[in-house]
Amino acid sequence: MLPELKIQPLRCVLAIVDAGGFHAAARQLHRTQPAVSMAVRELEQRLGEPLFEKGGKATLTPFGAYCLPRFRELITRHDRLSRELAAQVQKQAGHVDMAAVPSVASRLMPRLLNDFILRYPELRVSLQDGNADFVRRLVAGGEVELGLTSLWQRDDDLAFTPLMRDAVGVVCRDDHPLAGRETLGWEALQGQVLIRNGTSRLLEGTEAEPLLAESAFDISNMISLTAMLVAGIGITTLPRLAFPEEYERLRFIPLVDPRVERELGLLRPGRRSLSPAAQAMEAFIIEALGETD
Template identity: 35%
Template sequence: MAIKIEMLKCFALVARHGSLSEAAAALGRTPSAVSMMLKQFEDHVGAPLFETSRKSHLTPLGDLIFKEAQREVTHFENTIEMIEGLSRAQAGYLRLAVTPSVANAILPAIILTFARTYPDIQVDIRDMDSATIAQTLSHDQADIGIGSLPQMAGMDRTELFSDAFGVVCRKDHPLAENWDQLTWADMQNHTLIANGLCDQITDPDFAPLLARSRLMVPNSASLLGLVREGIGITVLPRLAVRHALHEFAFLPLLDVTARRSVYMIAQSPPSQLPAAAAFCGIVHDLIASDALSLPA
């Protein structure tokens, strides 16, 4: 008898729960059915996988097989998720992965137009940092990514805009008093809270400041929460705080050319699914008509 994925699932759940009844409940089957499948699996292996009939302790062989079974079950479930995602996308389902600043600032206008034009397409939006977006795209867990992304094999990358970095701090922070002459040197005696975009700043005078930072916060909400409490200052593109300028000061830097670029990445035609192609078309049309109020 060949080993089936159901056997691996059954064994992995019994090993994880240490109980036939709990594994049966998780599988939606009876304990006797789980016990029978487990026996079939052990018969195929040719050796017991549990120390006792209570299934609470694995044998050394069982422990090794458990690790392999978990890996295979996870791979199988990821494959099924990808296949189902592709089938939904073909039928009108779109998965977007975007950075929080894009999600807050420019995505609503895009989604409004897209939903009006294609009301039958379901859109799943997840916000995450750019590094996670790249991983998500590479694992086929998103159809389109928008963020500060590298060129990726087999995908089209379109630059949407770039915006300048500046210092973000409380409005009562000492740096906000004479910000019109602000340089990296002026930040040396202040606590810098680093974030995921700091790696894009290549100005040599910024490198020592980043090296001395002892706080790294990739999540923008948490990052601004620390700034709000006066724990330190950070460096962000203007778009990232455009809707929070009533609360924070954004201080442009004198003679600093540091900018971040935001790209839209999607599968290249003909691999691109119809829903993704429709979304990309909407974005290009909005940019051409200057309807997104993008940073200059």
């Protein structure tokens, strides 16, 4: 019913008007002159009305003059879209929504993001942080495209790329009896006031699990937790990356018996693919963190 206007013939018309002739337009379009003639003729009979006067020179008919700005507008819109999509694909535009557990977000991401925007100055990144389950749900729900977290449970719809191992240790104040030790075994912790936190689940299923039963507190908020540690109320276990180094009075002593580690890695949707920008981020993270592992 309604005729299909192809972009190229429209571009021909513009070129003819701008260049002032079929030959000039052909040169400008890197075509031969008959190609331009035929494209115009085809367009004209598709519209059912001539665009150029018949006699010799390349002059627009009134109808052609009416069409010209409209053609120009459509072409402009087409080109803008084309450019925009090309920019997306070539990672010169776009943005990535991602999430990370707090330790990664605060310890690794600053440098990582800084390097990333040096490499891709045009891309924008949004980063949320939250516990591992929160990150997992964001990725699964499609609210973010990438998550940096440790994997608690397998999920067939998600793909996990391990990047680094993060050893769990004991955190206590510098005047604690254990503070001077280089390493620790779980037996040494028996009888201590152990404060549980969100990462304590890492001990589950290890020899150290009985300790959890003894713990008096369960503090999930990191600020509160460090406050209690600094106050000397008790000790806790944390992965090294989550250990708040900026508190001078706190000490981290690796747990070696048993060795407990969490595996940090990149979580992404398994079936769905990533936006071009997120692809760039994924590759960048794997390259940056994969080499140190």
